Structures are given as C-alpha cells and as structure tokens.
Amino acid sequence: MKPFKRIVLLSVTVGLLQLLLPGCVVTEPLPGPVAEITLTGSVSESEYTDGAYVPFFDRVLVVHGVVTDTDPMNSPDDWDGYVYIELTRLGDTAHYILSTDELTKVEGSENRWEFDRKLRLHSGWNTLRIFVSAFPGDSLTEKSELINLTGDWTYGREPVLCYLEWNDADFADLNLHTIDQYNNDCSADDPNVGGMVLDIGDSHGYGPEYITITNDQTGTYSVEVNYVNANGLTTALPCQVHVLVNGTELPQSPFTHTFAPDDVGETWQAVEVNY
Numbered sequence: 001m002k003p004f005k006r007i008v009l010l011s012v013t014v015g016l017l018q019l020l021l022p023g024c025v026v027t028e029p030l031p032g033p034v035a036e037i038t039l040t041g042s043v044s045e046s047e048y049t050d051g052a053y054v055p056f057f058d059r060v061l062v063v064h065g066v067v068t069d070t071d072p073m074n075s076p077d078d079w080d081g082y083v084y085i086e087l088t089r090l091g092d093t094a095h096y097i098l099s100t101d102e103l104t105k106v107e108g109s110e111n112r113w114e115f116d117r118k119l120r121l122h123s124g125w126n127t128l129r130i131f132v133s134a135f136p137g138d139s140l141t142e143k144s145e146l147i148n149l150t151g152d153w154t155y156g157r158e159p160v161l162c163y164l165e166w167n168d169a170d171f172a173d174l175n176l177h178t179i180d181q182y183n184n185d186c187s188a189d190d191p192n193v194g195g196m197v198l199d200i201g202d203s204h205g206y207g208p209e210y211i212t213i214t215n216d217q218t219g220t221y222s223v224e225v226n227y228v229n230a231n232g233l234t235t236a237l238p239c240q241v242h243v244l245v246n247g248t249e250l251p252q253s254p255f256t257h258t259f260a261p262d263d264v265g266e267t268w269q270a271v272e273v274n275y
C-alpha cells in the first residue's frame with residue numbers, strides 16, 4: 001500500500017462523514033484500568049480512474065488502543081492477554097482480534113501495551129469498543145469507552161466491496177485479490193489498479209482485508225484468495241470472503257474455503273462477480 005499522504009483527526013467533520021465523538025456513551029468501568037481508544041483517519045494518494053482522489057478518510061479508521069497486560073509477571077517482554085475490537089454495524093457485530101505481534105509495549109510502562117489497527121466502516125450507524133480478557137471466553141479485565149460513528153461511506157461510487165476473513169489463525173497470511181477482465185490484479189502486491197483499491201491489507205492473521213471496486217463501468221471481476229505464508233501454522237486454515245454489490249451482500253455470500261497445510265502458494269477462486 002502506498003504511504004498515507006496525511007493523517008486527519010476525525011474530530012473534524014469531513015464531507016459526508018459525521019463523527020459523533022461528543023455523543024460517546026461512557027459505560028460503567030470495570031475494576032482496574034480502562035482500555036484507551038483514540039481514532040484517526042487516513043488519506044492516501046490513490047486516485048480513481050477519473051483522477052479524483054480516493055477518499056480513504058471517509059471509510060478507513062485507524063484505531064489506536066492502549067491495554068493492560070493481563071499477566072505482567074509472566075514473561076514481561078511478551079504480551080499476555082486476548083484483545084479485540086468489537087464493531088457493530090446496523091446490528092451486525094464483528095470481532096477484530098489483535099494478533100500478539102500487533103501489540104508493542106508502551107515506552108516507560110511495565111504493563112501497558114499499544115496497537116494500531118485499521119478498520120473499514122460501512123454506511124450507516126457504527127459503534128466500536130476495545131475488550132480485553134486473559135484468554136478467549138474468560139471474564140473481561142477491561143474495556144474502552146463506546147464510540148459511535150455514523151455516515152455514508154459507500155455513497156455513489158463503490159459498486160463492489162469484497163472482504164476476506166480468516167478467523168482461526170494467528171500469524172498466517174492470506175491475500176485477497178480482485179482481477180478484472182483486462183487482467184488488472186489488485187492485491188497487497190498492487191493495491192491500487194484499474195479502479196480497484198485495497199483499503200486494508202493484513203499480514204498478521206485473522207484479517208479482514210478489504211478491496212473496494214471503485215470503477216463504475218460494468219465488467220467481470222474474479223475474486224480470489226492466495227495463501228501467502230503459513231508463518232508456522234501446521235493445521236488447516238478456513239477462510240471466508242464476503243461480496244457486496246451496490247451495498248447489498250450477494251445471496252451466496254460468504255464464500256468459504258479451507259486451505260490445507262501444504263496449500264501455501266495456492267490460490268482459491270471464491271466467485272466471479274459480474275457488475
């Protein structure tokens with residue numbers, strides 16, 4: 001992905017984006033520290049095929065979180081705990097799990113760790129919050145305040161949105177591809193080509209990766225997944241691809257597949273989208 005041109009604080013209303021930080025609901029804090037959450041947006045140098053800038057800032061958030069190691073006495077140089085961001089869109093809740101190597105120790109602190117994670121917002125009402133526990137399913141040790149966001153992030157220009165998740169594999173790396181009829185191939189290797197933009201890539205594990213097809217000309221797009229690197233994973237790797245056309249998920253979506261341990265380097269075609 002090209003380097004971001006500048007960072008815009010989302011406390012400013014930009015275009016159709018209306019951030020409701022003043023209306024945040026602060027929930028009852030749990031005993032102990034409260035996870036900190038701050039948001040920024042990003043603007044890239046990517047362009048639409050007609051030369052207009054792709055407004056990353058109106059759909060991609062960078063969530064900065066600060067959380068507490070749940071067992072700081074055990075291996076103090078490694079993160080101990082389970083942290084995820086819960087994003088709810090129109091009643092649909094998704095958990096974005098942080099991989100251990102996404103967390104770095106806050107300088108000068110014994111037990112506070114921080115991360116930056118990009119999230120892709122959808123049109124309508126969104127809420128997000130950080131949760132921390134010692135391990136999956138354990139009781140919470142802390143959570144952040146709840147942040148509410150609303151806006152229209154897909155209005156007009158984005159006929160197709162694809163996203164890839166692989167929820168059961170820390171570290172393993174998959175790459176989402178969309179390939180048009182002219183053989184333009186959008187992926188982490190070429191994140192802005194033929195009107196297709198990789199909004200968010202992920203090489204840590206879990207995903208999601210998002211590609212938005214911004215080209216409003218009709219065409220055929222092959223949606224594919226490449227198993228890039230197992231990074232030590234020795235078990236099967238299930239994944240799923242969601243495809244939305246004009247803001248509505250296809251009836252057959254999500255498309256699912258399981259890569260075998262020796263499938264590294266292999267590609268799976270999830271679907272061909274005619275738009």
Ligand SMILES: [Ca+2]
Pocket residue numbers: 173174175176188201202203209228
């Ligand atoms: Ca990837």
